[in-house]
Amino acid sequence: MSQKVLLTAKEIDILLHRLACQLLERHLDFSDTVLIGIQPRGIYLANRLTKILSEEYQVKDIALGSLDITFFRDDFRRGEKTLEASTTEIDFLVEGKRVVLIDDVLYTGRSIRAALTAIQSFGRPKEIELLTLIDRRFSRHLPIQPNYRGRQVDAINEEKVKVLWKENDGKDVIYLINT
Amino acid sequence: MNHLLGIKYLTEQDIELIFETADHFKEVINRAIKKVPTLRDITIANIFFENSTRTKLSFELAEKRLSADVINFSAGQSSVKKGETLIDTVNNILSMKVDMVVMRHPNPGAGIFLSRHVKAAIINAGDGAHEHPTQALLDTFSIRERLGGVAGKKVVIVGDILHSRVALSNIFALKLQGAEVKVCGPRTLLPKHIESLGVGVETNLRKALNWCDVANMLRIQNERMEFSYFPTTREYSQQYGINRSLLESLDKEIVIMHPGPINRGVEITSDVADSDQSIILDQVENGVAIRMAVIYLLASKIK
Numbered sequence: 001m002s003q004k005v006l007l008t009a010k011e012i013d014i015l016l017h018r019l020a021c022q023l024l025e026r027h028l029d030f031s032d033t034v035l036i037g038i039q040p041r042g043i044y045l046a047n048r049l050t051k052i053l054s055e056e057y058q059v060k061d062i063a064l065g066s067l068d069i070t071f072f073r074d075d076f077r078r079g080e081k082t083l084e085a086s087t088t089e090i091d092f093l094v095e096g097k098r099v100v101l102i103d104d105v106l107y108t109g110r111s112i113r114a115a116l117t118a119i120q121s122f123g124r125p126k127e128i129e130l131l132t133l134i135d136r137r138f139s140r141h142l143p144i145q146p147n148y149r150g151r152q153v154d155a156i157n158e159e160k161v162k163v164l165w166k167e168n169d170g171k172d173v174i175y176l177i178n179t
Numbered sequence: 180m181n182h183l184l185g186i187k188y189l190t191e192q193d194i195e196l197i198f199e200t201a202d203h204f205k206e207v208i209n210r211a212i213k214k215v216p217t218l219r220d221i222t223i224a225n226i227f228f229e230n231s232t233r234t235k236l237s238f239e240l241a242e243k244r245l246s247a248d249v250i251n252f253s254a255g256q257s258s259v260k261k262g263e264t265l266i267d268t269v270n271n272i273l274s275m276k277v278d279m280v281v282m283r284h285p286n287p288g289a290g291i292f293l294s295r296h297v298k299a300a301i302i303n304a305g306d307g308a309h310e311h312p313t314q315a316l317l318d319t320f321s322i323r324e325r326l327g328g329v330a331g332k333k334v335v336i337v338g339d340i341l342h343s344r345v346a347l348s349n350i351f352a353l354k355l356q357g358a359e360v361k362v363c364g365p366r367t368l369l370p371k372h373i374e375s376l377g378v379g380v381e382t383n384l385r386k387a388l389n390w391c392d393v394a395n396m397l398r399i400q401n402e403r404m405e406f407s408y409f410p411t412t413r414e415y416s417q418q419y420g421i422n423r424s425l426l427e428s429l430d431k432e433i434v435i436m437h438p439g440p441i442n443r444g445v446e447i448t449s450d451v452a453d454s455d456q457s458i459i460l461d462q463v464e465n466g467v468a469i470r471m472a473v474i475y476l477l478a479s480k481i482k
Binding site: 068070071072073076077082083084085086087088117120121122123 | 196199200203206207210211212214215216217218220245475476478479480481482
């Protein structure tokens with residue numbers, strides 16, 4: 001197994017600021033917008049973006065939630081392991097809101113397909129957008145594309161993109177791992 | 180683990196996994212849209228050879244919340260009356276492409292027997308006076324929710340221990356999770372050698388209540404009693420029923436549980452059953468979440 005650094009902490013920081021600005025450009029005061037981090041790995045990105053928006057761009061009262069998609073996945077009973085769920089925390093209605101789904105890596109698109117179904121349990125949003133830090137090009141199984149992307153990556157199927165976060169893994173770094 | 184036949188066959192880790200999964204399902208059933216599509220390719224048969232209201236409803240609701248297809252079968256209206264054997268009955272149902280069977284049966288061990296002879300995941304929903312695992316899971320889940328944990332808690336199970344599958348499964352589940360357990364009731368309704376399960380025995384209700392954090396009040400199962408175990412219902416109620424004045428005379432506030440159906444005025448009075456100390460309706464709500472967790476975890480093993 002070999003791994004190489006795809007993005008360093010400094011590069012990730014620049015990307016996060018650009019993504020925050022792009023969100024700001026489209027959503028301005030976020031009065032009608034809710035940010036939803038997809039469990040388990042999208043919540044770190046969602047928290048980080050919210051922090052930048054509130055601390056550096058003075059956006060107040062951003063509605064931030066986390067969504068678990070386990071029970072909406074299409075690969076139940078297809079793998080060896082039982083799928084274990086994470087917490088869903090959405091303490092607001094998404095009815096009529098502009099929802100931004102946030103996940104770290106966009107790969108086959110199946111997680112996002114599940115998230116699109118799962119979010120409907122909380123109401124009918126006005127629109128749904130997708131933000132992803134890493135977009136793995138040419139690997140989609142479904143017609144799903146991000147509205148905001150940090151970096152586009154060409155990786156073959158045997159390779160894995162791993163995103164580490166300071167608050168969970170000790171440092172900010174993104175690896176491309178060859179298994 | 181491919182079946183849930185009794186708490187006896189579970190480990191502490193199994194229970195922890197079921198509880199964590201149930202936490203997520205409890206969040207799901209409190210949403211505006213209470214359904215998830217996980218089990219849409221699974222068919223479940225609820226086979227009840229004995230009467231049941233809440234367990235059957237609770238299982239059926241849990242199955243539907245998970246989007247499984249459900250068929251129901253009650254022995255009263257079936258070919259069992261015409262002399263069909265249990266294995267034949269179940270195999271006939273399974274040939275209609277059923278993946279999982281939830282069964283209640285008056286004979287102890289019926290689920291275990293079935294699991295050896297048919298090709299389906301079996302959930303025991305009560306087998307005679309033997310076990311009722313999902314009830315014990317939801318009872319201890321409710322204790323964990325109210326008191327923050329089960330380990331180290333003192334629980335007394337009051338009433339008809341002799342005929343109760345709820346008592347046996349609860350004893351296993353509580354001991355496995357590190358609780359201290361006593362049983363309390365008239366001598367005639369306490370099985371001999373019950374101490375060998377590691378539980379204390381107390382015949383004085385006031386002493387038992389003063390000792391415990393939680394009292395689980397069981398129903399007197401008249402339908403299982405072929406002769407008299409105590410002189411009159413009134414006398415039982417005076418010695419082993421709880422009422423407001425008894426609870427207020429205790430040194431501390433205890434949690435009151437009851438698996439239902441309640442005989443109001445016999446083992447528990449209305450002012451206690453409907454008070455803040457009682458978590459009887461929480462038990463019912465948690466029952467759906469626990470059963471969703473059990474069905475989900477077992478269904479994930481079906482290939």
